[in-house]
Every structure is written in C-alpha cells, then in structure tokens.
Amino acid sequence: MNKDVVSGAILIAVSGIYYAWSNQIAESTLSDEVGAAGLPHVLAILLAILGALLIVRALLASAARTASASGSDDDDHNNAGLPRAIGFLLLGALYVFILPFTGYITGVALLIAAVAIYEGAPRNWTVPVAAIGGGLLYWAIFVKLLGVHQPAGTIFQGLLP
Amino acid sequence: MTTFWDILHLLTATPLVFVAIGGLTWGILGGALPGISASITMALVLPFTYTMDPAQAIALLACVYIGAEYGGSIPAILIRTPGTNSSAATVIDGYELNRQGRAGEALGISLMSGVIGSLFGLAMLILLTEPLSWLALAFTPASYFGLGILGLSVIASMSGGSLIKGLAAAIVGLMIATVGTDPISGVTRFTLDIPDLLSGIDPVLVMVGLFALTELMSQSGSSNTKLLNETIKIKLPSFAMMNRLRRSQAIGCVLGLFEGLTPGGGGSIAAFMSYNEAKRWSKTPELFGKGSEEGVAAPETANNTVASTALIPLLSFGIPSSNSTAVLLGGLLMHGLIPGPRLFEQSAQVIDSIYVGSFIAIIAQIGVGIIILPACIWLVNRPRPYRTGFIFALILSGIFTLNNSLFDLGIALGLGLVGYLMRLTRFPVLPMILGVVLGHMVESSYRRSLVLSGGDHVIFLQDPIGVCLLGIALIFVGFSLRREFRDARKTKLKEASS
Numbered sequence: 288m289n290k291d292v293v294s295g296a297i298l299i300a301v302s303g304i305y306y307a308w309s310n311q312i313a314e315s316t317l318s319d320e321v322g323a324a325g326l327p328h329v330l331a332i333l334l335a336i337l338g339a340l341l342i343v344r345a346l347l348a349s350a351a352r353t354a355s356a357s358g359s360d361d362d363d364h365n366n367a368g369l370p371r372a373i374g375f376l377l378l379g380a381l382y383v384f385i386l387p388f389t390g391y392i393t394g395v396a397l398l399i400a401a402v403a404i405y406e407g408a409p410r411n412w413t414v415p416v417a418a419i420g421g422g423l424l425y426w427a428i429f430v431k432l433l434g435v436h437q438p439a440g441t442i443f444q445g446l447l448p
Numbered sequence: 449m450t451t452f453w454d455i456l457h458l459l460t461a462t463p464l465v466f467v468a469i470g471g472l473t474w475g476i477l478g479g480a481l482p483g484i485s486a487s488i489t490m491a492l493v494l495p496f497t498y499t500m501d502p503a504q505a506i507a508l509l510a511c512v513y514i515g516a517e518y519g520g521s522i523p524a525i526l527i528r529t530p531g532t533n534s535s536a537a538t539v540i541d542g543y544e545l546n547r548q549g550r551a552g553e554a555l556g557i558s559l560m561s562g563v564i565g566s567l568f569g570l571a572m573l574i575l576l577t578e579p580l581s582w583l584a585l586a587f588t589p590a591s592y593f594g595l596g597i598l599g600l601s602v603i604a605s606m607s608g609g610s611l612i613k614g615l616a617a618a619i620v621g622l623m624i625a626t627v628g629t630d631p632i633s634g635v636t637r638f639t640l641d642i643p644d645l646l647s648g649i650d651p652v653l654v655m656v657g658l659f660a661l662t663e664l665m666s667q668s669g670s671s672n673t674k675l676l677n678e679t680i681k682i683k684l685p686s687f688a689m690m691n692r693l694r695r696s697q698a699i700g701c702v703l704g705l706f707e708g709l710t711p712g713g714g715g716s717i718a719a720f721m722s723y724n725e726a727k728r729w730s731k732t733p734e735l736f737g738k739g740s741e742e743g744v745a746a747p748e749t750a751n752n753t754v755a756s757t758a759l760i761p762l763l764s765f766g767i768p769s770s771n772s773t774a775v776l777l778g779g780l781l782m783h784g785l786i787p788g789p790r791l792f793e794q795s796a797q798v799i800d801s802i803y804v805g806s807f808i809a810i811i812a813q814i815g816v817g818i819i820i821l822p823a824c825i826w827l828v829n830r831p832r833p834y835r836t837g838f839i840f841a842l843i844l845s846g847i848f849t850l851n852n853s854l855f856d857l858g859i860a861l862g863l864g865l866v867g868y869l870m871r872l873t874r875f876p877v878l879p880m881i882l883g884v885v886l887g888h889m890v891e892s893s894y895r896r897s898l899v900l901s902g903g904d905h906v907i908f909l910q911d912p913i914g915v916c917l918l919g920i921a922l923i924f925v926g927f928s929l930r931r932e933f934r935d936a937r938k939t940k941l942k943e944a945s946s
Contacts, residue, residue, distance in 0.1 A: 294873045298616055305623055308638060315633035320903040321895050323630035323637055330619050330626070337616040344612065372665035372868050376861055379661075382844060383857045395845065399837035406668065406833035417834050425845055435499075435849045 291345030298338030306331035378402055390440020391430065396422030463504060464801060468808035471508040472816055475515020480523055480824040481835070484663070485532045486516035486715075486755075487771035491659045492839075494652050494779055495846035502783035503798045507805030509779045510759065513772050514566055514809045517715060517755045518817060521558040521748055522824050525551055526680065534715025534751035537723045541736065541743030548739050552683035557741050558748045559817045560685055561697055565749035566810040568701040569708065569756025573763075574803055578792060580764035587790075589896040590908050594917030596890035599767045600882060601921035611932050614879045617870065621883020622890070624649050631892040632899070644855040651778040653847065653856055654884045657863025658870075658877040659771065660843050664836060665868045680825070682818045689741065696726035696742035697749045704753025708769070709761060715754040715770070719747035756806060762787060763799065765917075766889070774881050781885060 309327035378401050386394040400418035408414055429435045471493070478489025490512050497505035520532030525542035538558060545554035587595075600618060627638045628648025639645040685693070700722040707718035726746030727736040736743045759776070761767040766787035768774040780787045785795055792799060827835075847860050867877055901907035908914055 290873050294613075294875070301620070312630075312637050313635045315630075315635045318633040318635070319895050319899050321632075321898060323633050323635045325895075326891050327623070327626050327637065330623050334616060334619045334623070337612055337619065341612050341616065368666070368669065369868075369872065371669045373865070375665050375668040376661070376865055376868075379840065379844060379857075379861045379864075383854055383861070386854065391845075395841045398841050398844070399834070402837035402840050403833040406836050408831060408833035413834075417837075421838055421841060425841060429845050429849065436852055437845070437848065 289345045289349050291348075292342050295338040295340075295342035295345065298341065299335050302331045302334035302338060305334070375402070375405065378405060386438050386440075388441050390442065391437035392422040392426045393440060393442075394422075394438070395425050463501075464507060464805055465808055467500075467504045467508045468511045468805040469812050469816060471511030471805070472515040472809040472812055473820060475512035475517075476519035476522075476813075476817065476820050477515075477824060477827055478512070479516030479519025479531045479535075480828055481531060484839075485659075485771065486513055486520070486534070487655075487775050488659045488663055489516045489519075490772055490775040490779075491652075491655045492843060492846065494655065494775060494782070495849045497779055498652075498782060498850050502785055502795070503801035504805075505783055506776070506779055506785070506798050507801040509776050510802050510806050511809035513755045513776065514752070514806060514813065515816075516772075517566075517752045518559060518562040518748075518813060519824065520751075521562070521744075522555065522821070523828060525554045525558065525744070526825075527828075532715070532751075534719050534754070535747070536716060537719040537747035538744055540723065541738075541740045544737070544739035545741070545744065550739070551680050553685070553741075554744050555680070555682045555821070556684040557689070557693065557744045559682060559814065560690065561693065561700065561745040561748040562752040563810055563813055564697050565700055565704055565752035566756055566806070566813070568749075569704060569753040570803070570806050570810060572705050572708075572753075573756045573759055573806075576760050577763050577799075580760070586913055588911050588914070589893045589900060590911035590914040591917065592889060592893035593897055593908065594911070594914035594921070595765055595767075596886050596893060598765065598917045598921040598924075599886045600890065601924040610874070610876075611928060613873075613875045617875050617877065618879035618883040621654075621880035621885075622887040624654065624880075624884050625887025626891070631888060632895050642855070644851075644853055648888075649859060649884070650782070650850060650856070651881070651884050652782055652850060653860045654863055655775055655778050655881055656843060656847060657860040658867035658881060659775075660839075661860060661864025662867030662871060662877070664840055664843075665864060666871060667832075667836065670832075680821070682821055684814075684818075685741075693742060693745040695729060696722070696746040699725045699729060700746045700749025701753050704750040705757050707750070708754040708757025708759075715751035715758075718750040718754045722746040722750035759802070763791060763802070766886075768882065768885070771878055771881075774878060774885060777885050778881075786889075 306328065309324045309331060312324040312327070315323065378398065381401070382394055382398040385397065389397065396415075396418040399421040400414050403414055403417065404410060426437070430437055474493055475486070475489055478484050478492065479486060484492075490509055493508065493512055497508055500508070516532060517534060520530055520535030521538045521542065522531060524530040524535040524538040525546055528539055528543040530536040530539055542554045542558065545551065625648070627645055629636055629646060636646060700718075703722045703725065704715075704718045707715075707721070723736075723743060723746050726742050727733045727740075730736065730740070730742050732740065732742075754770075755772070758769050758773045761769050762773045762777060766777070768777045777787055780791070780798075785791055785798060843860075844857055847856050848854070850856055870877055870880070897907050898905070908918070
C-alpha cells in the first residue's frame with residue numbers, strides 16, 4: 288500500500304487518540320478562556336485534516352500514474368533497512384534495561400561490543416578490548432571528569448568505585 | 449552595552465578560551481565524520497552543556513557549529529564524501545585537486561576561506577543582531593505570538609517538497625510540547641501520572657533522538673570502506689593565491705550572509721549558489737569541475753559565513769533558520785534563556801560569550817585545523833562498527849547526564865524510532881523540532897494575549913510588531929506554497945512529456 292496513505296491513516300489515528308486524551312485534562316479554577324485543553328483540541332483537529340489531505344493527495348497521485356512501478360521498487364529498498372534499524376535500536380533498549388544491574392562501565396562495554404558485532408566487526412580479541420577500553424574511557428569522562436552519577440549497578444555493587 | 453573591558457575580560461578569561469577551542473575541536477572532528485552533520489555534532493554535545501555555565505554552554509555550541517562547517521570539507525576533499533551537507537559543493541573541485549596531488553593545498557584553501565567567511569559572518573552578527581534586538585522593548589505577548597508563528601512559518605520552506613508533511617510534523621511537535629504542566633493554569637496534561645513527564649519532554653531528547661539516533665539507525669548495516677591517506681598535510685595558500693581567490697570569497701561572504709538571514713536557507717544552498725556565482729564571475733570558469741581553487745574557496749567561504757549569520761535571526765527573533773540553529777535554540781532553552789529580544793536585556797553575558805568565543809574559535813581554527821587533521825584522518829579511518837558503538841554509547845551516556853534518568857533514555861530511543869519512520873515515509877524532522885521548541889512560546893503568548901484583552905482576538909491586529917511578524921510569516925508561507933505548486937506542475941509536465 289502507498290506509504291502516504293498509511294502515514295495519513297496513522298496521523299488520523301494519532302489525532303483521534305490525542306483528542307480523546309485531551310478531553311481528560313482536568314479543569315482548573317485558574318484556567319483562562321482557552322483552557323489547558325484548548326490548544327490540544329485544535330492540534331488534534333488540524334492533524335486529522337492534514338492526515339486526510341495526505342491520503343487524498345496520495346490516492347490522486349497514484350491514480351495518475353498507475354502504470355509506473357519505479358516508486359514501489361524504491362519503497363522496497365527503503366523498507367529493507369527497517370528490521371536492521373529496529374534491531375540496532377533494541378540494543379539501546381537492552382542497554383537501558385541492564386544498566387541498573389550491570390552498572391555503567393560494564394553496561395557501556397557490553398553496548399559497544401554488541402553494536403560492533405551487530406555492525407559486522409570480526410569476532411576476535413579486538414571486540415572485548417575496544418569494549419572494555421570504551422567503558423573505562425567513558426567512565427573516566429563522565430563519572431570522574433564531569434562528575435555525573437552513572438548507575439553503579441547491583442551486580443558489582445561495592446566492587447567498583 | 450558591551451564595553452571594551454568586558455570584551456577584554458572575556459578574551460582573557462581562560463575557561464572561555466578552553467570552551468571555544470574545545471568546541472571548535474569537537475566540531476571539526478564531528479564534521480569530518482561522514483554522515484555526522486553539523487547539527488548532529490551539536491546535538492551530541494548538547495547534553496554535556498547541561499551542567500555548564502549558560503554563557504559558556506552557548507558559546508561552546510556556537511564554536512562546535514563553526515568547527516563542523518570546516519570539518520565537513522576534510523572528507524569532501526580527501527574521499528569525495530562530504531562530512532556535512534553544506535560541504536557537498538566542495539567535493540566538486542576539492543576532490544579534483546586531491547586527484548591532482550594537491551589535497552594539502554585544497555585543505556589550506558578550505559581552511560583559510562572558512563576563516564574569512566567566519567570572520568565576515570561574525571562581523572555581520574555583531575553589527576546586525578543588536579540593532580534588531582532594539583525592537584525588544586516594544587514586544588508584547590501578542591508580538592511574541594507573532595514571533596512564534598514566524599518561527600513556525602520556517603516549516604513551509606523546510607518541508608522537503610511536501611507542505612502537508614511539514615505541517616503534520618510540526619503539529620506532532622506542538623503536541624509533544626503540550627506534554628507536562630499547562631503554562632497558564634498549572635494543570636498536568638498527557639503525563640500518565642509519570643513524575644518524569646511533569647516538566648514536559650526536554651527538546652534536547654527530541655533533537656538527539658531525531659537527529660543523532662535516526663542517523664545511526666539509518667547507517668546501520670552500511671559499508672563505507674573509503675580510507676583517508678594518512679600522510680596528507682595542510683598547505684596554507686600564499687598571499688598571491690589569496691589575492692586570486694578574493695572575488696570568489698567575496699561572493700561566498702555575500703551569499704552566506706543572505707542565506708544565513710533567510711529562514712530555510714542554510715549552508716548547503718549558500719555553498720552551491722556561491723559555487724555557481726563564483727564560476728559565473730571567474731576569469732577561468734573552464735577550470736571549475738576540473739580542480740579550480742575558486743571552486744573550493746567560494747562554497748567554503750559561504751557555508752562558514754552561514755555558521756555565523758544564521759545566528760542573527762536566532763538571537764534577534766528566536767527564529768532558527770536551520771537544523772544547527774534549531775539545536776542552538778534548544779541549548780538556549782535548556783538553560784532557561786528565552787531566545788529573542790529579551791536575551792540582550794537580561795543575559796548580555798551570553799551574547800558576549802558567543803561573540804568572543806566565536807572570535808577565538810575562528811582565529812584558533814587556523815592552528816587547530818592544521819594540528820587536528822591527523823586526528824580527523826585517524827577517526828574517519830576507524831572501522832565503522834566500533835565507531836558506531838562508541839558514538840551510540842556517547843549519545844546514551846550524554847542523555848543520561850541531563851536528568852540522571854533512564855526514562856529519558858527510553859524517550860530518546862522512542863523518538864529515534866519515530867525519526868527513522870519519518871525518514872522512511874519522507875516526513876521532514878526539522879518542523880517537528882521547531883514545534884517542540886516553539887510550542888510553549890506560541891501557546892503561552894497566545895493565551896496571555898487573550899487574558900490581557902479579555903478574550904478579544906483583535907489584540908493580535910492591534911499590535912504593530914505582531915502584525916508585521918504575522919505578515920512576514922504569511923509571505924514566507926505564500927512563497928513556499930507557490931514554489932510547491934510550481935514544482936508539482938513541472939513534475940507533471942515532465943511526466944507527461946516522457
């Protein structure tokens with residue numbers, strides 16, 4: 288299906304959810320004439336209109352060039368990277384999940400190693416060396432130099448500074 | 449009013465010198481990495497500025513911008529891959545010069561032209577910004593509303609060929625800006641009872657998510673194996689060469705000024721326009737495309753000029769005219785500095801630091817540019833899997849620095865996915881960022897105006913500044929609509945003829 292049609296449908300769905308959600312905003316005695324829900328209502332309606340316009344435009348355009356196949360090839364090529372990109376993002380999500388347990392140095396080292404392997408680094412001694420070096424480097428920069436409190440981790444609590 | 453002694457103090461203040469040179473160095477390194485644009489380089493460093501003194505933080509970001517514009521030309525000349533979008537025009541003759549064994553010369557021309565462009569841009573920034581800010585005294589909430597709308601009108605020229613998508617992205621950005629506490633009544637909106645959301649979604653998270661994370665996701669799996677020659681050294685141009693380049697550099701300065709002031713202009717357009725005009729006015733146009741020194745000087749002067757002149761509408765009116773200035777705007781907001789006229793009244797120190805820090809960075813660029821070249825080459829030549837891993841870890845560490853919050857990391861990752869999907873479906877991300885950044889100002893000034901007028905919308909037509917700003921916004925949108933219709937008609941005619 289045409290990407291713009293799907294995008295338009297998603298925009299309409301988002302606007303509907305947002306509108307319904309904005310109806311739940313509490314009234315305040317301090318509120319002005321517009322109110323806390325005023326702008327959200329307007330935004331939801333505008334987004335729905337734009338979503339509908341996008342669908343109409345996409346349908347009109349596809350009707351005008353039904354014979355052309357070049358666009359779909361391009362779309363397929365773009366979509367091919369989506370699973371890979373999501374996989375990459377999941378590594379970040381995994382880092383967020385394990386950080387409270389592993390602590391900062393181990394967490395960063397695991398993240399660097401995982402990303403490097405995911406991106407095609409040869410599986411040899413370089414990966415753990417780079418990962419541990421990276422973890423220590425960032426720990427030195429963030430924790431020691433900038434004084435940022437990064438999670439110490441529950442696994443190694445008491446072992447690391 | 450800034451006095452000579454204030455400037456002298458800032459010039460001799462050690463931390464600002466460190467900040468300027470540090471920012472410049474980071475900017476050159478980031479700009480030299482293909483795929484990492486000036487805005488991404490700035491977004492990467494943004495979380496680190498959170499704990500800094502506001503004046504130094506903003507100066508740092510401005511210096512990163514200056515450095516990134518030069519850094520982008522290094523891979524453009526050496527491996528025919530522009531480090532930043534605005535150095536794309538430099539590829540044409542820069543790489544040709546490299547093929548002729550004159551890479552060091554091309555890098556020297558790029559460096560010196562960048563310095564000239566940056567100095568000219570800085571002079572214009574100092575000359576034009578403060579007079580424009582005098583309008584500040586007359587600003588009312590209705591004027592601020594007009595200002596916010598003018599800022600949002602930039603969307604029309606940055607929608608990448610689809611105004612509908614640009615507007616939709618902006619509205620989603622405005623929706624994100626409504627999360628948190630209502631600016632007038634104080635009630636909470638869309639917070640899901642999560643305490644982390646009470647103060648809203650930090651624009652920095654949106655920028656890092658949409659720019660940096662999206663870029664890393666897009667690059668995932670790609671294989672760029674072009675390596676830089678590690679023996680190259682910069683050769684600064686002689687006086688005679690500089691004299692020969694003066695015309696093309698002047699063209700770059702003028703067009704860089706024009707494009708920096710124009711919302712949606714940006715370094716890329718300025719660079720290509722300058723390249724064209726330099727060729728038109730050159731005594732040796734036949735050399736363009738075959739290794740012309742002027743073909744390197746003109747675009748590099750232009751994009752470096754833009755790095756300074758793009759700050760004029762940002763600092764005077766709070767209008768970000770490019771991705772990079774949008775990140776700078778995010779930096780200002782992060783430090784509670786309201787962009788626009790009040791900045792000059794209440795935070796003169798910040799403005800002075802930008803001026804002085806930029807000046808230090810521009811002058812230091814000659815030395816740092818030469819010294820740092822081997823480091824840039826080393827960095828670009830690192831295997832991409834490790835480079836990606838280190839950048840990803842840097843981004844996530846930086847985000848955590850903002851509020852020591854894992855929740856922020858989740859939001860940024862989520863926005864990275866949104867940005868990637870937007871890229872897939874060809875939705876521009878800048879309008880969304882503008883929506884997030886300007887949303888609060890537009891809503892609060894609109895509602896405050898209505899409170900003052902007792903709910904009468906006529907107040908927006910009674911304020912002369914507000915009317916002017918809304919009028920300019922209308923003109924921008926009108927021109928963009930005209931261009932979009934014209935482009936659509938051209939495409940239709942082309943399809944019909946083929």
